[in-house]
């Protein structure tokens with residue numbers, strides 16, 4: 063082989079090796095390109111959140127036994143005399159003047175309520191649960207008394223009509239200090255307990271059901287003491303979006319406001 067031929071052969075070989083190397087680098091670069099990976103993971107998240115939204119759009123807000131049931135001034139508990147079959151007295155401090163019914167909540171609420179009250183106590187808050195379950199007959203009794211004292215229109219403003227109280231679901235309760243500081247008063251919101259509950263209740267599956275400034279939506283004045291169980295998933299969602307339960311359901315397309 064002449065020197066010239068060797069030179070040509072070496073050049074061709076060098077070019078071939080260089081070309082293969084470039085192709086290899088180009089391909090591996092393409093596969094590892096960050097954009098490609100990012101797009102695929104974004105796609106997965108989109109699919110997940112769509113499925114999640116779809117699942118939530120099937121929340122049962124009509125059945126009294128559903129933990130998502132919507133009860134407000136235009137949605138009554140059905141049947142009228144509904145009474146949860148799983149009422150229990152949770153291992154928390156309850157008001158001694160309350161009846162056994164009022165000291166009760168549904169079994170599905172029990173452990174979350176106990177955990178929240180334990181953690182509140184660890185924060186130095188001496189809380190007591192008031193008015194858990196309220197039966198149709200006791201709602202009638204209270205409402206009729208309000209009517210006798212203040213007249214029908216006034217009574218409607220500060221009390222639910224019988225059968226329209228969320229307390230009848232066994233998923234709601236009122237909280238107060240043992241010493242009754244700001245008991246069922248707006249000033250409870252400004253106490254250490256009121257603030258702690260507003261900031262933390264969702265972690266245990268509860269929402270502050272009647273927030274400030276949302277009277278026209280919830281139908282109730284601000285009640286910083288009234289909490290409602292929804293479970294951690296939905297409660298966290300409602301809390302983070304800063305919505306009332308009505309607004310949340312409206313966003314899911316389940317009700318119209």
Ligand SMILES: [Zn+2]
Pocket residue numbers: 193229234235236287288289
């Ligand atoms: Zn209440």
